[in-house]
Amino acid sequence: MIKNRWVFEDKYETQILHRHDELQSLSRSLGRTEHGLSANDVLIHGPSGVGKTASARYMLRNLRQQWGLEWSLIECSDQTCNGILHEAITRHRNRTVVHRNQPRADLLEALDDVVSGPYVLMLDEADVIPDLGVLRDLYSIDGISVIAITHSDTEWLSRVDRNIQPRFHGDSQVPFQKYHVDELVDILEPRVEHGLIGQPIDVAQLEWIADETGGVARWAIKSVLAAAKIADERHHDTILDKDIEDSFDRAMQMIRKDNLRSLPVPYLRLYELVRAIGPVDGSEMRAAYDEHQEMIFEGRDRDPVTWRRAWDYLAKMADYDLLEMPGETNSKVYEVIDPELEAPVDFEIDRAVVGDCR
Known part of the structure; x- marks a missing residue:
């Protein structure tokens, strides 16, 4: 029943639906880079699984295609300050060879050498960065801007240097809310089309999944995958209601395991x-x-x-x-x-x- 499991993964590239306002906010902050100016900094915040990283990545990819915007996604889990600086250097197109254990001053000099224009760093899971003093280091380099992705804006900002906090206030904040049922069904339907064989699940079942998962896209998407796996295990030709009923817990187990490993x-x-x-x-x-x-x-x-x-x-x-x-x-x-x-x-x-x- 499953023809392409990758379709149900977070990093699967697809059209971003029902995030018009959020994408517009990002576009306004990043649009300056078309003219060689540094982007405005952005703080994206909201619960897990509602498209924060996917939306930012989608926008940045589009701008790279349109006018060659230089950007890098840095997964901040288990990253020290030196690790973040190292990633910023080695992911740039002008990258040079550096080592994580070099003195911070040497890493900053190398970063300054490779950055020659607007450079946007997307700091995913920014709330796990152990020392947010790294922001001061990044902002010491002309051209660098930050998109920080967190769960809680207030908790994260409380750890940010007072002199840097204004960069992430007002229009620089882009909150993400959970999806409505009809919006989530629109997101699930292409995943079903490209990830499953035939049409083993109907719209009413997708609405059930969207409602049960409370508007959290990741949980809903994983629930469709889990329901298909359960149906396969039970040798069903289509996904039955009993398969869906049992899919929610299994999907959460999958998500918890992925979250823990990250x-x-x-x-x-x-x-x-x-x-x-x-x-x-x-x-x-x-x-x-x-x-x-x-x-x-x-x-x-x-x-x-x-x-x-x-x-x-x-x-x-x-x-x-x-x-x-x-x-x-x-x-x-x-x-x-x-x-x-x-x-x-x-x-x-x-x-x-x-x-x-x-």
């Missing part, structure tokens, strides 16, 4: 700590973090973060539906959503601490 190593280790000790209250969680913080950041070339910053890490994982926590969900405890989902990381947890927490 996170930096300290996040993965912190997730494993919660998985081992949860459910625990706030004081127990903080005590466990204090006990394990050196191990969580071992080999990461930076000191352990404070509990307040670790709380931000946990909140990011709550946004990804990987765990529940006080303040971010209705939960009063810290615990993972799926105890069977293991992070792809080696991490030895102090079992004595686990015993104390339980």
